[in-house]
Amino acid sequence: MRIGYRTIKTAIGTPISISVAQLLGVTNFVSAGILTILCIQPSRKRSVLSAWHRFLACVIASLFSIIFFELIGYHPVAVGIMLLLFIPVTVFLKVTPGIATSSVIILNLYGQEGISQSFLIDQFLLIIVGIGTGLLVNLYMPSLDKQLKQKQSDLERNFQAILHEFALYIRDKNENWDGKELTKCEELLQEAMDLVSLDKENHLLRTEHPYHDYFVMRNKQFECLQKMLPLVTKLPETDAISVKIADFFDKLSGVVHPGNTAILYLDELEKLRDTFDEEELPETYEAFITRANLFRLLHEMEDYLLLKEKFKQSDVPARKRIKKRPG
Structure with a gap:
């Protein structure tokens, strides 16, 4: 007890x-x-x-x-x-x-x-x-930084698992995933925002909170992941573009962290979008549905990355960026 x-x-x-x-x-x-x-x-x-x-x-x-x-x-x-x-x-x-x-x-x-x-x-x-x-x-209140840091770590770990499972399904139609990370993310986001609200009330003269914008950003990203789920599960076929996008999801799953390197993956995503013009047009209905859902999936992925790009100043030096994006 x-x-x-x-x-x-x-x-x-x-x-x-x-x-x-x-x-x-x-x-x-x-x-x-x-x-x-x-x-x-x-x-x-x-x-x-x-x-x-x-x-x-x-x-x-x-x-x-x-x-x-x-x-x-x-x-x-x-x-x-x-x-x-x-x-x-x-x-x-x-x-x-x-x-x-x-x-x-x-x-x-x-x-x-x-x-x-x-x-x-x-x-x-x-x-x-x-x-x-x-x-x-009541003037003494314990610091909540440790708990908030743990929520941040747990949330990022679940994001990594979700992105990896997306990659597995796109590449191999792996249906063993039970989706528990999605439910866990919802719980973590609610618990984290409750902690942020409580911590803000403990600092009477502070108007901003270092974790508030972070968890708001992650909540919006989670909404993007939820929109991706039905698109991922409605891919009748696996083609060359599917494999590249699966690899992209795997790569993203390994770089979920508090920093901001989104610009690198936005540039890579732009290259992926260009491959749609390079590939031959789909010849079957299933291939057409796959291509359409993949294109929509890239759009949601772009929204996911843009949220991170706008969250804070990029950690990537300008000289390492492949190309400058508008906005």
């Missing part, structure tokens, strides 16, 4: 807030621990927002408690009527996460059966200690 960081932070923050509240002589000091538990969030941004929502909700709850309990009396009916109005107000102000936290303050004030200035200050200290401790403990 794995113990997560939120569990550890809750276990650390709760006794700290209770101890601080107790040292300050706060009434119902145990409630400080409840407030801290409710404030532990999975990211710094959510923690700051949660702290603000809960603090504002607690202040509003204190004002409502003074009005309703003093006017109606300390009776369960007063609590019900107050909540009927208090909850819509929190919804209107978009601080609904603070409802549970403010309920602690409401019940503390209700249990006192008389609201004095000193008790309000007491509860204000309780709010500060409970929410403040949760916020401070």
Whole structure:
């Protein structure tokens, strides 16, 4: 059983807030621990927002408690009527996460059966200690770089497998592939984007994320691979161009990496496209379908490579490029 960081932070923050509240002589000091538990969030941004929502909700709850309990009396009916109005107000102000936290303050004030200035200050200290401790403990967030790097590596390995399987099918009509890499890629892309979103929330002053554009690019490339699949499986025959394209897929499967050498393979793909003009026209229906699907396959492959070319500056020196492409 794995113990997560939120569990550890809750276990650390709760006794700290209770101890601080107790040292300050706060009434119902145990409630400080409840407030801290409710404030532990999975990211710094959510923690700051949660702290603000809960603090504002607690202040509003204190004002409502003074009005309703003093006017109606300390009776369960007063609590019900107050909540009927208090909850819509929190919804209107978009601080609904603070409802549970403010309920602690409401019940503390209700249990006192008389609201004095000193008790309000007491509860204000309780709010500060409970929410403040949760916020401070939550400022530490573990780095997600290692996990993101692993997702990147796993995704590239699956891309390599998919391209290699395409080559095998084009060349030998190999039907042993179960396609599990396609499903795995979908899972990895979703998990990676979730991690990127979480990591962005942990860096409040950073507007860009080094992995965001990468995984967006890979997601679009994966869409290209999905479009290629039905084209690959609808090749009735294997001809000379098929073998060359299969070799091209094999070559691409060996160069899936974070860098950008797409320009080299775009030039090679252009040469492959030129071979269509050099070959004789297909004489049978099956040969025609094969040639048409191969041509469409090259188009999807070009889109796949262009996505990588536009992702970042090329790693290939200009002198090594066969020819400069437009755009």
